[in-house]
Amino acid sequence: TPILNINDENDTSTTTLSNNIQPLVGIIMGSDSDLPTMKACAEVLKLFDVPFELSIVSAHRTPMRMVEYAKSAHVRGLKVIIAGAGGAAHLPGMVAALTPLPVIGVPVKGKILDGVDSLYSIVQMPRGVPVATVAINNSTNAGLLAIRHLGAFIPSYLQKMQEFMERQESEVLAKVDKLDQ
Numbered sequence: 001t002p003i004l005n006i007n008d009e010n011d012t013s014t015t016t017l018s019n020n021i022q023p024l025v026g027i028i029m030g031s032d033s034d035l036p037t038m039k040a041c042a043e044v045l046k047l048f049d050v051p052f053e054l055s056i057v058s059a060h061r062t063p064m065r066m067v068e069y070a071k072s073a074h075v076r077g078l079k080v081i082i083a084g085a086g087g088a089a090h091l092p093g094m095v096a097a098l099t100p101l102p103v104i105g106v107p108v109k110g111k112i113l114d115g116v117d118s119l120y121s122i123v124q125m126p127r128g129v130p131v132a133t134v135a136i137n138n139s140t141n142a143g144l145l146a147i148r149h150l151g152a153f154i155p156s157y158l159q160k161m162q163e164f165m166e167r168q169e170s171e172v173l174a175k176v177d178k179l180d181q
């Protein structure tokens, strides 16, 4: 699977992982135009030291590649898939139809309908085929949710998530203190 080098926005062909260990999370997106939005979830995974892979898989332009990716994901050791797409955003739903893994969908905001088209395309799944949908362009939350999934069976990620939440809380409380002064 060709993986994007997330450090180079122009590189859509090279094979690079966040590191050399077994990726646990697969980040896929319909187009390289989704990369600026999807980068945030890659950053979150990096922050938590979660090995991931990142690639372009289009439900419409590369349908066979999508089938191959989704069917092989759990066999290759992935535990969660994050799929971002815009417009007629069929990627997360189709991938969820093909894999037994949890799929998190990121509605990417396009130029025309403000991302509402993407949101509706991803969130309105039929009963039996779940996609956990985050807010429009909020790939940060997709990354955090993927880590929570991993935390259910990898205690170190659970621990890191608790620390992250405590840090977040302290930051907000520090702002409250400042306002109160």
Ligand code: RP5
Pocket (backbone or CB within 6 Å): 029, 030, 031, 032, 033, 034, 058, 060, 084, 085, 086, 087, 088, 108, 110
């Ligand atoms: C979707 O179409 C992609 O996920 C992207 O958000 C949108 C537009 O793609 P490009 O025309 O920019 O490649 O499949």
